[in-house]
Amino acid sequence: MEIEVVQADITSVEVDVVVTAANSPLIGGGGVDGAVHRVAGPELLKALRPLAPCPVGGAVITPAFRFPPPVRHVVHAVGPRYGVDEPAAELLAGAYRASLALADQVGAESIAFPSLSTGAFQYPRMQACDVSVRALRSATTTVRRCLLVALDLKTARFWERALAR
Helix, strand or coil, rough: EEEEEECCCCCCCCCCCCEEEECCCCCCCCCCHHHHHHHHHCCCHHHHHHHCCCCCCCEEEEEEECCCCCCCEEEEEEECCCCCCCCHHCCCCCCHHHHHHHHCCCCCCEEEEECCCCHHHHHHHHHHHHHHHHHHHHEEEEEEEEEEEECCCHHHHHHHHHCCC
């Protein structure tokens, strides 16, 4: 799988599957999840109700609803709250692997990830970027292209350093 870092708004990237940083009750939130819910529309929240709660380190998948093509699905990945959910690194890696497994199930060739758990869940960005790259590289997947979508230059650089190792 080819892994590439881009600095962009994850709701504007052209991939088959967009991953959002969800909370366990799957009720939407701020940050990336809020942006994804705004683009997908109210149908997204309705589709999530029967899938909740999602365990920490897990993920669920829904249609992308009002996302423009080529986005067909949204994966809602629940990463750990740093300092609360342990073992944090294993749970974070699990959220990335679970997301890829769901993308495989729907035949996706491309996927875009935000930096899971580094916003409201306060996972240190440099560590989270290292964990995500290790998890993605070690995963068995049919996905061919993976975008790591950073909102800011600092996160993009952390991911680029992790990929260079």
